[in-house]
Amino acid sequence: MAETPRPRVNAKSGAVTRDSVLTAALEIVDRGGVEGLSMRRLAEAVGRDPMVVYRHVPNKAAVLDGVAEMVFAQLTVDPTDADWVTQLRTVARDFRRLALRHPKVVPLLVTRPLSTPLGQRPQAVLRPLEDVLALLTRAGFRGPDALHIYRALFGFLYGHVLNExxxxxxxxxxxxxxxxxxxxxxxxxxxxxxxxxxxxxxxxDGAAELERGLDILLAGLAAILPHPSR
Structure with a gap:
C-alpha cells in the first residue's frame, strides 16, 4: 500500500491550506498524542497566527476529525477484485500497517467517526465502507449481509489494533x-x-494474531451467510 504523500506548507509563498494544517496536526499527534495537540501549538507548527488556522478548521474537534480523515484516506479497497476474501485480508493488513505507523492516532480512528452522523462524515472516512459494500455485492452478497461483513471485519480490526x-x-x-x-x-x-x-x-505476535483472527472471521462469515455462488 502506497502512503499518500503529505502536503507541506509552502515556505516561500507562505500558502496555508486545510491539508497543510491537518498534516501539521497529524505530525503533532504522531509525536505527542492527542493530548499534545492544541490550536496554539498547531498555529506554531504552520508558522502562522492562530486566526489563520481557524479559517481552515473552526475548532479542535474539527482538527481531530480531519486527522482521522487523513489517515483513513490512505486506506484503499479494490471493489473490482473477484476474490472478496483475499481483498478483505489485504484491507485488514493495510489497516494494521496504518495503525502501527500512526499508533497515537488509532483512538481517533475508532472513536471520531462515531461522534458524527453517518451522512456528515468526510468522504474519505466513508469510502472504505462504500468500496467494501461494492466488493461484496459484486461477489453476490445481499446488501444487508455485505454491511454485516463490513461491521464484523472493522469491529475485529479496531479491537485487534487497540489490543496490539x-x-x-x-x-x-x-x-x-x-x-x-x-x-x-x-x-x-x-x-x-x-x-x-x-x-x-x-x-x-500481532501479525500472526491478525491472520488467525481473519481465518476464523472470514471462514465463519462465508459459511453462514447466503451466497448465490453456493
Missing amino acids: LQELVERPEETDDVLRLGLHRLPLADFPLLRGLASDLAAY
Missing part, C-alpha cells in the same frame, strides 16, 4: 513468562487457565 498497541510487558528482562507478564500476582487457584497460558501470551 496496548499490550504491555511488566518485566521484559525476565525469562520466566509468568514473571515477565506479572501473572505471579494472580492467585493460581483463581486464575489457573490464564497463568497456564503464560508462554502463549508472552509469544504474542
Whole structure:
C-alpha cells in the first residue's frame, strides 16, 4: 500500500491550506498524542497566527476529525477484485500497517467517526465502507449481509489494533513468562487457565494474531451467510 504523500506548507509563498494544517496536526499527534495537540501549538507548527488556522478548521474537534480523515484516506479497497476474501485480508493488513505507523492516532480512528452522523462524515472516512459494500455485492452478497461483513471485519480490526498497541510487558528482562507478564500476582487457584497460558501470551505476535483472527472471521462469515455462488 502506497502512503499518500503529505502536503507541506509552502515556505516561500507562505500558502496555508486545510491539508497543510491537518498534516501539521497529524505530525503533532504522531509525536505527542492527542493530548499534545492544541490550536496554539498547531498555529506554531504552520508558522502562522492562530486566526489563520481557524479559517481552515473552526475548532479542535474539527482538527481531530480531519486527522482521522487523513489517515483513513490512505486506506484503499479494490471493489473490482473477484476474490472478496483475499481483498478483505489485504484491507485488514493495510489497516494494521496504518495503525502501527500512526499508533497515537488509532483512538481517533475508532472513536471520531462515531461522534458524527453517518451522512456528515468526510468522504474519505466513508469510502472504505462504500468500496467494501461494492466488493461484496459484486461477489453476490445481499446488501444487508455485505454491511454485516463490513461491521464484523472493522469491529475485529479496531479491537485487534487497540489490543496490539496496548499490550504491555511488566518485566521484559525476565525469562520466566509468568514473571515477565506479572501473572505471579494472580492467585493460581483463581486464575489457573490464564497463568497456564503464560508462554502463549508472552509469544504474542500481532501479525500472526491478525491472520488467525481473519481465518476464523472470514471462514465463519462465508459459511453462514447466503451466497448465490453456493
